Amino acid sequence: MILATTEATAGNAALVSFCIYTAVVFALAWLASRKRAGKSFMNEYFLGSRNLGMWAFAFTYAATSASGGSFMGFPAKIYTYGWVMALWIAGYIVVPLVAMGLISKRLNQVARKSGSITVPEMMRKRLGSPTVGQVATVLLVFFQFFFLLAQFKAGAKIMTTLLGDVGVFIAAKDTIESVLQPLPWIGGSGVDGAYYLCLGVFAVSVVAYTAWGGFRAVVWTDMMQGAVMLVGVVILLGLALTQVGGLANATREVAKMVPPEEGVLRMEVNAKTKLSQGAWFKLETDEWVKYFRVKKDTEVSPAKGGGGDEVDVICLPQPTDAEVKAIEKQMGQQSVAAIPFVYQKESDYKYGAGKQGVYVSAPGPSSTEAQGFLPVMMAMCFFAFWPFAGSGQPSYMARQMAFKDTVTLRRSIVFVMIYFSLIYFPLIIIFTCGRVLLPGWEIDSDRIMPEMAMFLTSNAGAPWLAGLLLAAPFAAVMSSVDSFLLLFSSTITRDVYQQKHPDASEAKLKKVSYAVTIIMGVLAVVAMLKPPQFLQDLIVFGSGGLAASFLMPVVLMLYWPRLTPMSTVAGMVSGGFTIGVIYLVGFFVHGKFGGFPLLGLHPFIWAVAVSALVSVMAVRFSKPTDPELVEKYFGKVDGRPGIG
Amino acid sequence: MRGVCGGLPCAQSFFVASCGRSANRLRMADFNQRADTGASFRQCLLELKWMVATWVVFFAWVIGYSSVAGYAVAEQAEVQMVWGIPRWVFFGWLIPLGAANVFTVWFCLCKMQDEPMEELPEDMP
Numbered sequence: 210m211i212l213a214t215t216e217a218t219a220g221n222a223a224l225v226s227f228c229i230y231t232a233v234v235f236a237l238a239w240l241a242s243r244k245r246a247g248k249s250f251m252n253e254y255f256l257g258s259r260n261l262g263m264w265a266f267a268f269t270y271a272a273t274s275a276s277g278g279s280f281m282g283f284p285a286k287i288y289t290y291g292w293v294m295a296l297w298i299a300g301y302i303v304v305p306l307v308a309m310g311l312i313s314k315r316l317n318q319v320a321r322k323s324g325s326i327t328v329p330e331m332m333r334k335r336l337g338s339p340t341v342g343q344v345a346t347v348l349l350v351f352f353q354f355f356f357l358l359a360q361f362k363a364g365a366k367i368m369t370t371l372l373g374d375v376g377v378f379i380a381a382k383d384t385i386e387s388v389l390q391p392l393p394w395i396g397g398s399g400v401d402g403a404y405y406l407c408l409g410v411f412a413v414s415v416v417a418y419t420a421w422g423g424f425r426a427v428v429w430t431d432m433m434q435g436a437v438m439l440v441g442v443v444i445l446l447g448l449a450l451t452q453v454g455g456l457a458n459a460t461r462e463v464a465k466m467v468p469p470e471e472g473v474l475r476m477e478v479n480a481k482t483k484l485s486q487g488a489w490f491k492l493e494t495d496e497w498v499k500y501f502r503v504k505k506d507t508e509v510s511p512a513k514g515g516g517g518d519e520v521d522v523i524c525l526p527q528p529t530d531a532e533v534k535a536i537e538k539q540m541g542q543q544s545v546a547a548i549p550f551v552y553q554k555e556s557d558y559k560y561g562a563g564k565q566g567v568y569v570s571a572p573g574p575s576s577t578e579a580q581g582f583l584p585v586m587m588a589m590c591f592f593a594f595w596p597f598a599g600s601g602q603p604s605y606m607a608r609q610m611a612f613k614d615t616v617t618l619r620r621s622i623v624f625v626m627i628y629f630s631l632i633y634f635p636l637i638i639i640f641t642c643g644r645v646l647l648p649g650w651e652i653d654s655d656r657i658m659p660e661m662a663m664f665l666t667s668n669a670g671a672p673w674l675a676g677l678l679l680a681a682p683f684a685a686v687m688s689s690v691d692s693f694l695l696l697f698s699s700t701i702t703r704d705v706y707q708q709k710h711p712d713a714s715e716a717k718l719k720k721v722s723y724a725v726t727i728i729m730g731v732l733a734v735v736a737m738l739k740p741p742q743f744l745q746d747l748i749v750f751g752s753g754g755l756a757a758s759f760l761m762p763v764v765l766m767l768y769w770p771r772l773t774p775m776s777t778v779a780g781m782v783s784g785g786f787t788i789g790v791i792y793l794v795g796f797f798v799h800g801k802f803g804g805f806p807l808l809g810l811h812p813f814i815w816a817v818a819v820s821a822l823v824s825v826m827a828v829r830f831s832k833p834t835d836p837e838l839v840e841k842y843f844g845k846v847d848g849r850p851g852i853g
Numbered sequence: 854m855r856g857v858c859g860g861l862p863c864a865q866s867f868f869v870a871s872c873g874r875s876a877n878r879l880r881m882a883d884f885n886q887r888a889d890t891g892a893s894f895r896q897c898l899l900e901l902k903w904m905v906a907t908w909v910v911f912f913a914w915v916i917g918y919s920s921v922a923g924y925a926v927a928e929q930a931e932v933q934m935v936w937g938i939p940r941w942v943f944f945g946w947l948i949p950l951g952a953a954n955v956f957t958v959w960f961c962l963c964k965m966q967d968e969p970m971e972e973l974p975e976d977m978p
Binding site for chain 1: 890891892893894897898900901904905907908911912915916919920923924926931932934936937938939941942945946947949950953954956957958960961962965966967968970971
């Protein structure tokens with residue numbers, strides 16, 4: 210009863226936080242739309258008149274970078290694999306300098322010189338080729354859409370957790386379920402009304418404020434969202450360290466842990482019994498004790514042929530003292546009748562099963578890979594992936610076109626460096642503590658962030674604080690989605706519509722921009738009505754595809770005067786194609802959507818290498834770029850363009 | 854075009870305060886001068902080389918140290934710690950993080966040069 214009251218308080222706090230948050234977002238969109246009056250629509254709506262100061266540029270870059278993955282996927286991985294995640298994310302120590310500095314200054318200069326608003330437009334004008342712009346537009350829209358889809362689902366899922374206990378929400382959810390159940394395709398007895406309700410609310414709000422306020426609204430909301438994330442992480446860190454008894458204690462406890470097993474409990478019941486996800490069961494002798502946790506909501510029926518009904522569980526085969534203490538506390542609060550059962554192990558971790566120390570060392574435990582979670586080769590790949598894949602994302606490039614001067618850039622890099630250090634290092638500590646405080650969440654590790662927020666604030670006697678903490682991951686998702694939507698809107702308006710209608714009026718361009726934002730939002734919602742299981746792989750595929758297609762062609766376009774239009778097209782297509790082929794091979798080899806690690810290397814490395822090689826080789830066989838364009842963008846040295 | 858702090862342009866006073874050097878020695882660009890495309894391009898290229906070299910140094914440090922120290926302690930329940938952090942993470946990640954931050958501050962505030970920004974041409978789709 211006490212627990213129920215606490216959860217309700219946290220839920221109401223979350224609803225209040227969410228309403229305040231949404232109101233502020235719309236207020237910012239309104240202010241941004243007023244600021245647009247009297248300015249060039251295209252430049253202001255899509256790039257904020259290229260006038261971003263340090264705080265705006267730094268926060269919008271950091272907030273766009275920290276997507277749902279940073280606040281949902283990354284904590285889940287820390288919880289699942291332990292301290293090795295420090296090595297997985299290690300490339301971030303140079304991300305601010307390399308990802309922001311590598312191309313920012315030059316990109317901003319070339320974009321200004323060419324008067325470009327989008328990445329495809331800049332490439333087209335720099336190389337004097339409409340084909341380059343068209344290919345860039347197609348690749349950008351294709352890969353970015355995968356990225357967008359994943360964020361929509363993440364946003365809806367976070368809202369579901371955020372508002373799950375609120376009375377109004379539960380009533381609305383029930384109504385939606387009753388309406389949807391008779392419908393084909395999305396209907397049926399298992400329809401998830403909460404998900405559809407949240408997906409709809411999330412989509413409407415993010416599409417509305419993005420379309421209304423444009424780039425400036427997105428940047429301003431990013432600033433607020435970035436601040437919310439930072440405050441949330443700092444509070445979580447303090448609460449986690451206090452409640453776990455210090456970091457040294459947490460690391461010592463984690464070092465003693467062994468990975469869980471997967472199995473089933475065969476239960477014999479006399480009548481149908483519902484078991485909730487997360488329910489605990491215990492098996493003990495004088496010498497040992499094992500704990501079992503139910504993986505998903507299950508209804509156990511009396512078995513007809515004997516042997517009992519099966520319930521999927523994970524098993525903690527050698528729980529530590531801290532785990533026993535935490536689990537017993539949870540078991541004391543659960544109301545599950547004593548049911549006789551027999552445990553049957555089905556699978557073990559392929560690396561780390563039964564071994565202590567795997568959560569505080571590399572390569573980390575793995576349920577699927579015999580070499581562990583992060584073999585050395587993969588660690589090397591990720592050290593390259595984070596900074597360089599970051600440089601190759603068009604959504605970041607759009608921001609790099611918008612800062613007002615180089616002083617802003619230099620100071621922003623320093624700011625983002627501090628920001629990332631205050632986000633990613635604390636997250637590793639918080640969710641290492643999470644393993645000790647909340648054992649058994651391998652059943653649904655994506656939920657560890659909201660569960661930790663609820664747990665820590667309730668224990669601290671401040672359940673209302675959960676609302677603020679849960680706003681952090683929601684802000685992370687929203688800040689990425691708004692940037693992606695605007696990227697679609699700018700690309701399609703500028704590089705498709707305006708190419709065909711160069712004399713279109715500002716009023717017409719406005720309508721097209723709003724329409725594109727709304728259409729992309731609707732398409733994403735429709736695609737996510739039946740969300741696929743391999744969503745995390747879609748994110749990696751989308752971001753990897755963008756980086757593979759754009760990183761080398763853009764870097765070469767900015768720094769190599771000899772690059773030709775044909776070699777740029779060849780570089781983009783070969784990079785995107787290579788990623789596609791590697792995922793296709795992965796699908797046939799593993800039977801599921803995912804990249805194939807050829808020679809132990811991440812697909813991104815192969816794709817970028819192929820893109821670079823093809824770009825350089827194709828220069829030899831293609832028509833040179835117009836010398837006037839080369840001189841325009843590279844200047845002259847000793848009578849020759851640039852240093853080429 | 855930009856604000857003035859105590860008689861010095863903001864960017865210059867920021868540099869002097871940050872690095873304790875004269876702004877002239879740091880080859881500050883005059884924001885009012887016309888952009889020199891060739892010189893600006895060569896400066897950007899030089900900075901790109903610095904950044905790639907930085908990445909190589911930290912790659913060698915983090916991956917080199919962690920691939921030896923981090924993988925060697927696998928399956929040991931007794932963990933060596935510094936400030937509650939596994940020793941290999943402390944020296945293979947936290948110290949490099951600190952070093953990278955110091956280097957980033959130095960590079961951004963003392964090494965990177967400012968460039969005059971291009972005037973925007975008339976909007977052409």
